[in-house]
Amino acid sequence: MLTLGPGASRRRPSRSQIAARLGASLLGLSCIVASPAAAETLQGALAKAYQTNPTLNAARANQMAADENVPIQRAAGLPSVQINSTYNENVLIPGGQFVVIPRTLNTQGQLNVPIYQGGLVKNGIRAADARVAAGEETLRATEASVFSQVVAAYNDVLRDTQIVEFNRANVRNLGVNLRATGDRFEVGDLTRTDVAQSEARLSQAQADLRNAEANLIGSKERYIQQVGDVPADLSQPPPLPGLPTDVAEAVEIAIKENPDIAAATKNSEAAGYDVKAARASRLPTLSGFGNVNRNDNFGGARANIPINIPAAQQSAVIGAQLQLPLYQGGRPAAQIRQSQARQTAAMENQIGTERGVVSQVRSAFASWRASLDVIKSAESAIAANSLSLEGVRAENGVGNRTIIEVLNAEQELINAKVILATARRNAYVAGFTLLAAMGNAEARDLDLQGITLYIPKDNYRRARGSFMDWSDRAAPMIRSTRTVATPAQSAAAATADLDAAGAAPR
Structure with a gap:
């Protein structure tokens, strides 16, 4: 049965306390089961997914790409230097020229220094920074989403394994019951109807087993x-x-900690900087420049008049350029209006995200609490059905109950066990989903052992501190594992159970 961990109280725990409890709880599981050394724990499954899940690895790579938008925006405000060289070979020289230059090499060095760009660069960098922060929150949400899917898949396997075992046991019991019914029919103690009912119930149980498998x-x-x-x-x-102890507390935590809400907030902030950057297109810009030129004819210049032609000539110039836009066909105003509309959309998306999170939290809380109640009811039902089955079997032995009543009692017990297994799965998954919606179910909260956590800010600092044109990252590589080589899954021991049951008389 899913319960609150040690130390839970009506006072809302802090995020660090929640993280410590959740991590310690998952870590402690490895000490609970000591005999099977190869047993997989939920923490182990989460650690594998953290390292090899392609959705999560792709999200990290996308965040690395988003980090590079900051130096890209910053580059527009930094000096730029370039050299242009042009070599000319005059293969056809017209006659009558006073000066003949067979070949030349012109080399020009250019330096451009942006001084003022109307706030375009500054706001572009701020928008990129805000989107990096939004991406980090989205990465948190992706982690929580992947972990929620892992928890669901883990508990699905546990639930369906139990249901298969329930149905296998039911098939075995009904096979024995059919043989006993046949024996009693042979001695005239039961009718052909009783045998048919037993056969029908066994066939249904075999079909249920196949579906469960x-x-x-x-x-x-x-x-x-x-x-x-x-x-x-x-x-x-x-x-x-x-x-949490109540839904209001869960919503309060989610509003503060949910990564989707944080990402939407940062995206809205970035859209505001986009508006400011768009307004810069109507403002004057100022830049400084410097040019150095060298023209070399390699001493091959010839003149038909007595003049001195130097082999090389150099020149240099420095200056400043002011651009004052007067009319641009309405383009700046359209870009500003477009940015403002996108900011409005981002603000609306922020409210929409908050609505979705509130709905998710309340739904997960209701599902979790309902599943806890179902667990209690199912446990009571199993106890009552077990007692009822025992009594019906005993009364059938003295002729006070029919075979169909025994079969019904057995089926009710199986149904109660399936309900309990399903409710336990639903309660755990809903509880973890609730923690994820509250922003407390990510890698940093789970204390995953044996792995190194990915810190997105580390790559951001490297990207922001890079000013060189020739700095690359490592060659792209796949970190996720392929599953094509894993064997197709099966439900073991199914054939033997069905064959044994099928051997009963019909």
Whole structure:
């Protein structure tokens, strides 16, 4: 049963306390089960996904690309230097020329220094910085989303494994029951109707088993898709700590910590800087420049008149250029209006994101609490159905109950067990989804062991501090694992159970 972790109280814990509890809870799971050394824990599955999930790795690469927008915007405000060289070989020289220059080499060095650009560069950098911050929050949201899918897949495998085992046991029991019914029919204790009812219930149980096995295979394949490895001997997940005591508290935390809301806020801020950058197109710009020229004829110049032609000539000039836009066909105003409309859209998206988060938190909280209630009801139902089945079987032995009543009692017990397994899965997944919506289910909160956390700000600092034209990053490489080589999943021991049940008389 899903419960609040140790130390939970009506006072809202801080983010660090929630993170410490959740990480310690997941870490402690490795010490609970000591016998099977190869057992997979939820923390281990999350660590594998953190390193090898392609969705998460692609999100990190996209964030690295977003980091580069800052130096790209900054470059427009820095000096630029270039050299242009032109070599001319005069292959056809017309007659009657006083001066003949067979070949020349012209080399020009140019320096341009932006002095004032109306705030275009400054606001462009600020917008890029805001979008980098938004990207970091989006990366947080991607981590939480991937982890939520891993938790769901992990618990799906556990649930469907239990349901398969319930159905296998049911098939075995109904096979034994059918044989016993056949024996009693042979001695005249039961009718052909009783045998037909037993046969029908066994056939239905076999069909239910096949469906349960198919569901288990699907859950295993989804686990492989998210984790990149085959699920083997999964341990029961630990209780989730730090869950809120009421929905208002959950919403309050989510408004402050949810990464989607933070990303929308930063995007809205960036859109505001875009408006300021667009206004710069109507303002004057000032820049300084310097040119150095060298013209070399390699001493091959010939003249038909007595003049001195030097082999090389140099010149240099420095100056400043002021540009004052007077009329640009209405383009600046259109760009400003466009930026303002996009800012409005970003502000509306911020409200829309907040609405979505509030809805998600409230829904997850309701699902979590409802699942807890279902767990309690299912546990009570299992206890009552077990007692009822025992009594119905005993009364059937003395002729007070029919075979169909026994079969119904058995089916009700199976149904209650399936409801309990499903409710436990739903409660855990809803609880983790609630933590994710509250911004407390990311890698930094889970204390994943044996891995190095990716710190997006480290790459941002490297990108922002790079001023060289020849600085590259490492060659692109794939970090995620392929799953094409993993074996197709199956539900083990299914054939033997069905064959054994099918051997019963019909």
